[in-house]
Amino acid sequence: MQQLQSTASQQQTEATRRSQPLPSPVTLRDRLPVDAALAGQIASHRQTIRNILNGEDSRLLIITGPCSLHDPKSALEYGHKLAELAHRLNDRAFIVMRAYVEKPRTTVGWKGMLYDPHLDGSHDLATGLTVSRHLLLDLARLGLPLATELLHPMAGDYLGDLLSWAAIGARTTESQIHREMVSGLPMPVGFKNGTDGGIDVACDAMGSASHPHSHMGIDDQGRAALLQTAGNPDTHLVLRGGHDGPNYDAQSVTRTVAALQQRGQNPRLIVDCSHANSGKDPLQQPAVLRDLLAQRGEGQQHIAGVMLESHLNDGRQGQEGELAYGVSITDGCLGWEKTCALLEGV
Ligand SMILES: O=C[C@H](O)[C@H](O)COP(=O)(O)O
Numbered sequence: 192m193q194q195l196q197s198t199a200s201q202q203q204t205e206a207t208r209r210s211q212p213l214p215s216p217v218t219l220r221d222r223l224p225v226d227a228a229l230a231g232q233i234a235s236h237r238q239t240i241r242n243i244l245n246g247e248d249s250r251l252l253i254i255t256g257p258c259s260l261h262d263p264k265s266a267l268e269y270g271h272k273l274a275e276l277a278h279r280l281n282d283r284a285f286i287v288m289r290a291y292v293e294k295p296r297t298t299v300g301w302k303g304m305l306y307d308p309h310l311d312g313s314h315d316l317a318t319g320l321t322v323s324r325h326l327l328l329d330l331a332r333l334g335l336p337l338a339t340e341l342l343h344p345m346a347g348d349y350l351g352d353l354l355s356w357a358a359i360g361a362r363t364t365e366s367q368i369h370r371e372m373v374s375g376l377p378m379p380v381g382f383k384n385g386t387d388g389g390i391d392v393a394c395d396a397m398g399s400a401s402h403p404h405s406h407m408g409i410d411d412q413g414r415a416a417l418l419q420t421a422g423n424p425d426t427h428l429v430l431r432g433g434h435d436g437p438n439y440d441a442q443s444v445t446r447t448v449a450a451l452q453q454r455g456q457n458p459r460l461i462v463d464c465s466h467a468n469s470g471k472d473p474l475q476q477p478a479v480l481r482d483l484l485a486q487r488g489e490g491q492q493h494i495a496g497v498m499l500e501s502h503l504n505d506g507r508q509g510q511e512g513e514l515a516y517g518v519s520i521t522d523g524c525l526g527w528e529k530t531c532a533l534l535e536g537v
């Protein structure tokens with residue numbers, strides 16, 4: 192009887208879940224390694240971001256790039272242009288490229304290059320890991336600091352050494368698993384406010400991630416492991432608006448800064464000009480950024496950074512036909528010419 196039950200449950204598991212092995216983090220990192228010079232560059236970029244977030248460096252942190260990367264060629268073209276702009280604006284801004292290979296979805300949809308690199312639902316994750324790491328390595332070699340959202344708790348094991356900044360998205364800020372993961376990350380991490388627009392959950396996340404944790408994960412060989420993490424001292428808030436509207440305006444920023452100070456948390460924050468702060472209209476981002484610059488000009492020094500969703504061309508892909516080059520697959524983006532003109536005014 193017992194044997195019959197266990198056979199039935201095994202069959203049910205087989206019907207609902209199949210698995211395929213993936214390379215371990217160390218296998219992928221050895222195949223596509225970060226050399227000593229690049230590791231030094233990334234450590235220095237992380238420190239610059241820390242300095243901006245703690246107010247020692249007064250330059251504006253600008254995190255800009257596609258909503259999601261789907262095509263290495265257009266991502267590298269964008270990266271070349273951005274590296275040149277970053278060099279030119281270096282006295283007043285520190286530019287980091289959005290290099291997002293995982294996308295959280297409201298319901299279902301394409302989940303990013305890491306999961307589905309062929310864009311056809313084949314979910315060739317082993318290739319996705321390789322292509323993503325390869326692209327991030329090529330972008331970092333342009334001298335660019337890189338930012339991504341860490342969505343799956345294992346993704347950082349494969350890509351974390353290439354990142355100078357990471358986000359925890361609005362949909363996962365409340366997750367204990369993500370807070371535990373951040374507790375063990377070596378780079379500054381921004382927690383986005385929740386999709387409801389409230390900041391309490393993100394503030395709780397910052398508090399939790401700054402503490403040590405013991406939790407389940409994988410080790411470098413990909414084996415299940417108990418992980419013990421030290422706590423991340425470099426977490427901060429990212430305002431991205433919410434269901435009731437934006438939260439980038441002067442009143443919202445002042446209120447948020449006061450709340451962070453009252454909690455004894457870092458009041459210097461980043462504001463996302465996209466998502467609910469632009470009503471998901473990419474062409475609204477310049478107006479949001481100009482408002483933030485005006486707030487800084489009027490003395491609001493707690494706005495340490497801004498985020499833009501930007502690609503080579505405006506907008507997003509249409510529903511049908513061939514993919515247009517340099518156009519976002521996920522959220523609409525601001526095209527390069529508008530991005531460049533906007534950032535030159537910073
Ligand atoms: O930044 C991207 C999107 O806003 C996020 O991934 C949610 O996308 P969706 O609502 O289209 O699923």
Ligand SMILES: C=C(OP(=O)(O)O)C(=O)O
Nearest residue numbers: 258360361362383431466
């Ligand atoms: C998904 C993103 O943002 P949010 O979590 O704020 O929706 C993003 O920045 O790509």
